[in-house]
Amino acid sequence: MSTTESGRRTFRSRLNEMIDQLRDGIATGKYKHGTYLPPEKTLAAQFRLSNKTVRKGLELLMSEGLIEKIPRVGSMVTAAPLLSEAEPAVTIVMGCYSTNEKTLILSPLLDDFHKLHPSIRVEVVALHSSSQFMETLRPCLDNALLDVFTVRDWHFSEIADGGFADLLLPRSGSEQYYPFLAGSFTRGGVLYAEPLSFSPVVLAYNRKHFREAGLMEPDAGWTWDIAAANATKLTVPGQRFGLHFQVHMDDRWPIFLLQSGRHLPSGRPQDGEQRKVVNWMSGIRISKDIIGNQALFPHPLYGSDNDIGTLFMQERTSMIMTGYESLNRFAATGIEYDISSVPYISDPRTLMTVTGIAVNKQSKHRTEADCLAVYLASPRAQRLLRERTLCIPALKPAAEAPVAAVDTLNRPSRFQLYRDIIPSFRKLGELQLPPGGLRPLHEAMKDYWTDSIDETALRVRLETILSAPADCPVHS
Incomplete structure (x- = not known):
């Protein structure tokens, strides 16, 4: 092994050590929700890294939804610590097309979400893609039987054209979505569902x-x-x-x-x-x-x-x-x-279909439902979608990122078609x-x-x- 290669591996190990320690500190409550991580200079000195490298590690934690960068203040912890005995879990109900349970690798994604947010449990119920979609969905929204649900673009049109878009919690969206997805879940300039994937x-x-x-x-x-x-x-x-x-x-x-x-x-x-x-x-x-x-x-x-x-x-x-x-x-x-x-x-x-995630505004656990929607549309979840499925993530950087050198999936050679x-x-x-x-x-x-x-x-x-x-x- 060359000296240069050895140095690179040592550098990567120190960076991974920093990321793992911060991630574990957040999970165990050492760094509590709403508090701040040590300053970048402190982390750089502790792990013998440059400030630029430290920032890259912090950006990864941001993409995982663990911290938020507050300008001129620091890195604020946004994830909850591990569930304590005194802290009961909140269960939210997620409606999902039966096909999405497989194509969106829902189980692994929800397992990953639970690691980041152990106080939130997710119960998945089936949504049927029928011609009476809104007739089935409306009672579930009105009676808060669903907190969050996947929705295809044509079903969202049925919701919006029927005047029911205001039953959904507006979303902030991302500038990294493919531009042609922008209007899929938008009405009157308001985004009502986060695009997750699309399928031509x-x-x-x-x-x-x-x-x-x-x-x-x-x-x-x-x-x-x-x-x-x-x-x-x-x-x-x-x-x-x-x-x-x-x-x-x-x-x-x-x-x-x-x-x-x-x-x-x-x-x-x-x-x-x-x-x-x-x-x-x-x-x-x-x-x-x-x-x-x-x-x-x-x-x-x-x-x-x-x-x-x-x-x-x-x-x-x-x-x-x-x-x-x-x-x-x-x-x-x-x-x-x-x-x-x-x-x-x-x-x-x-024809192209777009699958998104929407939050019921009437949900009794709106904060937790919103947390799940944010996670599913995050770079972290979108990268998992890219690596573990043949779906096309809605975030362009995730969709076009290279997969592992040894890809275990049988992908068509013209996948990027x-x-x-x-x-x-x-x-x-x-x-x-x-x-x-x-x-x-x-x-x-x-x-x-x-x-x-x-x-x-x-x-x-x-x-x-x-x-x-x-x-x-x-x-x-």
Whole structure:
């Protein structure tokens, strides 16, 4: 070992020693909540470090939510000490989408949170991503049955458009979020939920299948016609299908509509509904041709999101349309796969969903709930999300930080693809549907896909859905 390398390790050990001692001092109550750590000069002398190095160590403790830098005063302890027998724990209830419990590695994150805040217990209850989300959520908020909860951007729109955003505690946010996330949970200039992660839809594919079929791998120039032609070549009767996606998920099927021509701005002319339906029809026809073609697409009985991931892991499908969050199903497998942008029709567009964390303003433990929300959006938690999952953290520095030299997760080689396709990101709101219009729109498309109605009847239904007054929710 060289003298220089030995010196570096000694330097790192002294820095780690300082950080560990301060962290333990906070945990044991040596440095109590609201008091200050020793001055930087004192720490520098004690651990034989430069002032600059000491500040780096303190910045790490700040990112962990343990201290706060008070200008011209010092480093104030903000974390609570270990729970004493005389100090009872406070239990808060966190509502969480069932998928987030896995994709956001919720258990490890909550274990880490408890180490920092041992006096706060977190009970997790399931939230169901249904079309009646607000109907289920509202009683939980009004009666303080939930203190904090995860929320997707389209469900937040349902909350805000219904006039219920004031039930949530405003957030301070961060300048380190990706800029395109800023409006996901904002209304009237107020942020009501902290973005935690985002998930654009991409095309995941089995590289071995492409080699065996002698095909070039997907790229950004693929249209759906090219994808369907290659899916047919990848299909092996009785063994595997070329293409699969969840036709019932609200961040899958609308992609075909968003890609179908240029969309009309708000305040469209009277005939706007008819023009939009004409635009949509190309995408609707293509989706029907793919879904109904059992020479390349599995039987609709294999229609759940779990089925799609399972068939892909079993190598019974070659390509699937999926979100980044769902890639976590493959993280512990040995499947040889990669990702590409989704095929397109006339516009290269894909759907992006954003998951955030919101605090119930009516919570009886609002301070503790806020503490959890701050932690989940902190650089510390976001880095854990980056290192231990295939999710994309909302904080750009965390999302783009390098992972460990020995990464145990099966990441696609093109994991950073999302950075190149940001201009293609779209949200469900760009369909410009009236309130409650998404569900009847999907029902109409299902009737068309199954030949229960023809194109003429479908157009009539779509125009009826689109022409509903803004203050009159559409029902299926």
